[in-house]
């Protein structure tokens with residue numbers, strides 16, 4: 001596992017696109033990925049991106065896990081857990097106190113210590129991203145949160 005590099009962007013884009021088409025993740029453009037590249041960590045296997053995940057900062061205390069995907073060929077091998085562990089470590093290191101995710105797989109996050117929370121307990125700033133989302137008025141994602149201290 002390592003921080004993402006510029007050359008990973010096409011593969012990250014491809015990985016995210018597959019799940020975005022199924023409606024499981026928000027789509028992200030190549031340009032957006034380049035701009036947010038420093039948020040990303042990847043798991044590399046045989047020179048390919050097998051999994052990726054990103055830490056985005058919302059407020060002085062809250063971060064979000066975004067764009068977490070494990071390639072189908074590598075699911076169930078602990079890479080999701082590994083990435084989330086690294087993102088938690090990173091969030092702690094920079095002084096965030098809470099980390100959230102909006103997800104369709106709350107069971108996965110519960111295994112890693114996150115708890116489901118009502119979405120309206122999260123700060124309004126979070127919804128800055130939601131107003132750009134096609135699911136805005138009918139969001140069915142589940143909010144999960146972990147306290148870092």
Ligand SMILES: CC(C)(COP(=O)(O)OP(=O)(O)OC[C@H]1O[C@@H](n2cnc3c(N)ncnc32)[C@H](O)[C@@H]1OP(=O)(O)O)[C@@H](O)C(=O)NCCC(=O)NCCS
Nearest residue numbers: 068069070075076077078079080081102103105107108111
């Ligand atoms: C969800 C996802 C990231 C999990 O990655 P993974 O590498 O397969 O998961 P891991 O092998 O690290 O699993 C860690 C634990 O979570 C459990 N788990 C994995 N996927 C799960 C799911 N969908 N629901 C409930 N538990 C799950 C595993 O059984 C394992 O538990 P264990 O340690 O008790 O055996 C991966 O399936 C994926 O990319 N899904 C599609 C995209 C997506 O929904 N991403 C989340 C966006 S927020």
